[in-house]
Amino acid sequence: MTKRVFTGKSVEEAVRRGLDQLGVTQDRVKITVLEQPKKALLGLIGGKDAEVELEIIEIPIVDAADPVEQTIDYLADLLRAMGVDAQISHRTDDEGHAVLEVSGKELGIIIGRRGQTLDALQLLLNAHANRYSEDHIRIILDAEQFRERRKKTLEDLSLRLANQVVRTRKEVVLEPMTAQERRIIHFQLQNHPKVQTYSKGEEPNRRIVITLKQ
Known part of the structure; x- marks a missing residue:
């Protein structure tokens, strides 16, 4: 367990140096x-820097043989907390x-x-799955085939x-x-003979523009 002491003109500076x-x-x-830091008397003598001790918190070693199964357990806990059966x-x-498929009522x-809540949950699941895994894992969360239905809706709309x-x-x-939804529309129209697409704006307000080919 690593413990070290750091100093600075303020507690915040000492912590920053330590990190x-x-x-x-x-x-x-x-x-x-x-x-705590002490100001020098008349700005000349008796001053003292802040002193902090930083102790690295050891992350418990988790059996990562199957991080997907661990993520399924994590999702089950989230659903219970949301009152979803x-x-x-x-x-x-x-x-x-x-791909984790959730089925049930309501x-x-x-x-x-x-799908905004579904996307937020998917982000949490990906962070959880990759926390202890050396290899990057991509988790896709779906509920009652929403993503496939949404994909078809966006393709028809485009x-x-x-x-x-x-x-x-x-x-x-x-x-x-979202970036995922924009990719669906870009892909659907990428070979269109008369129109082209591009994105503009900053996240989370980035939009697709459909315009005539030059």
């Missing part, structure tokens, strides 16, 4: 303030990604508006809007979408 030297983030250490199944897709609470752009000769700017 830099230890090469860790603040959530990985226990901080004990040993000495559901079943979780697991499969591997064609690209080798782990799953709207974990899908959210246009074709309708492409036809609109051709007919009116005016570009169309879509509402903000």
Whole structure:
């Protein structure tokens, strides 16, 4: 267990120095303030730097033989905390990604508006799965095949809007979408003979623009 003492003009400076030297983030250490800084008398004598002790928190070694199974357990805990009674199944897709399928009644609470809650949960699951794994793991979370239905909706929408752009000769700017949803539309229209797509704006308000090819 690593413990080291660091000093600085303030407690914050001492902590910052310690984190830099230890090469860790603040959530990985226990901080004990040993000495508060003291101002020098008349600015000349008696001054003292702050002194802190940083102790690296050891992360418990977790059996990572099957991080996907651990992530399924984590998802089950999240669902229980949300009051959702559901079943979780697991499969591997064609690209080798782990797909966790949630089935049950009234799953709207974990899908959210246009899948926003589902995306947030998926982000949590990916962070959990990769916390102790040396190899990167990609987790895809789905509920009642929402992602496939959403993909079909976006593909149909992109074709309708492409036809609109051709007919009116005016570009169309879509509402903000996630990177995953933008990729669906870009891919669907990438070989369209008359329109092209590009993204503009900053996350989370990045949008797709469909316009006539030059």
